[in-house]
Amino acid sequence: MDRDEAAKTSTELQSLFEGVALSDNTRRLYVAQWRKFVGWCAARPSLALPARPRLLILYLAMLAEERLSASTLKVACNAIAKAHELRGHVPPMSHPLVMTWLRRLTDTCSHEPQRTAGLTAAQLRQIVAAMGDDLAAFRDRALLLVGFAARLRPAELVELNVADVVRRGEGIELLVPARRILIAPGRDPITSTPLAVCSWIDAAAPVPSGPLFVGINRWGQRGGRLSERGVTLIVQARARKAGLSIAGISADSLHLGSRDERRLL
The missing domain is CATH 1.10.443.10 (Intergrase catalytic core)
Structure with missing residues (x-):
């Protein structure tokens, strides 16, 4: 895929969750994480939908470097999975390689101390x-x-x-x-x-x-x-x-x- 095609595809996918039956908060979180993934794919350039399992592993590795919490990682994966389901594709998370990476990352994030408090x-x-x-x-x-x-x-x-x-x-x-x-x-x-x-x-x-x-x-x-x-x-x-x-x-x-x-x- 060339960059022009990737950019066009990225633009088309930005509004994927519009009109989907989700709570406002869930839709807001899914949109943010989906746009991040789509933009990352377009910069490579690679297809975000359907996403290849090895591409998703690279993306998960990038998220791990950002030291995201287990909950944020889960939202990102759920958003990508939901996007694939909406377009009739099998979510790449079901691939054995991706499942192994997900377990590893989730275990790592879950063992990190979660002590974040709100600012006054x-x-x-x-x-x-x-x-x-x-x-x-x-x-x-x-x-x-x-x-x-x-x-x-x-x-x-x-x-x-x-x-x-x-x-x-x-x-x-x-x-x-x-x-x-x-x-x-x-x-x-x-x-x-x-x-x-x-x-x-x-x-x-x-x-x-x-x-x-x-x-x-x-x-x-x-x-x-x-x-x-x-x-x-x-x-x-x-x-x-x-x-x-x-x-x-x-x-x-x-x-x-x-x-x-x-x-x-």
């Missing part, structure tokens, strides 16, 4: 207040505040595009798969999510249809879409710089924040 509004305020005013700070401020205010999982955060942000007066609306999230201005400009997001977009001036959160190197040059692992590294680095212990802090700490804590920003 006070902790997030401390982290944001310690940030500077360079391009990476603009991105990280927007990233953390969006994840906390909208309670988005890492997979959802990294899938956001600039076009998914709609300015509504002083607030913003996020166009997340299967739902729209309205975020009002915060009480304090330092922790105002709409202000942080708009400031990041204006400072970075990315392509309108491109990813909202991208990598930034030491010279301030923008790269490709952030990975879930990249989000965790950013959260931990910013927490450490603010003087907080990073024990139990990961990208999941953002969406685990309680509704009461969100009201305090």
Whole structure:
């Protein structure tokens, strides 16, 4: 498969879960993981549907390098399996080689300590207040505040595009798969999510249809879409710089924040 054909196929598969009888939360998680897989296949380029067992093993190995939790790995596999079922294909997870890899990865992830706790509004305020005013700070401020205010999982955060942000007066609306999230201005400009997001977009001036959160190197040059692992590294680095212990802090700490804590920003 050439790259043009892979790109076309990728675009066609993005909306595969539209109209499927799933709960809003399940559909949202499946869409995020399916899009990630489809994009990964298109970059190779290889067919995402039907996916060859050995291709899926390579993808699982990539996920393992990102140190995803067992639950995230399970959602990714369920999304890929469901996509195959919708198109009348046998899910590649049923292949013996894939099943062996899945058992190995699941066992490894299950034995890792799961100590992630939700950030509090006070902790997030401390982290944001310690940030500077360079391009990476603009991105990280927007990233953390969006994840906390909208309670988005890492997979959802990294899938956001600039076009998914709609300015509504002083607030913003996020166009997340299967739902729209309205975020009002915060009480304090330092922790105002709409202000942080708009400031990041204006400072970075990315392509309108491109990813909202991208990598930034030491010279301030923008790269490709952030990975879930990249989000965790950013959260931990910013927490450490603010003087907080990073024990139990990961990208999941953002969406685990309680509704009461969100009201305090």
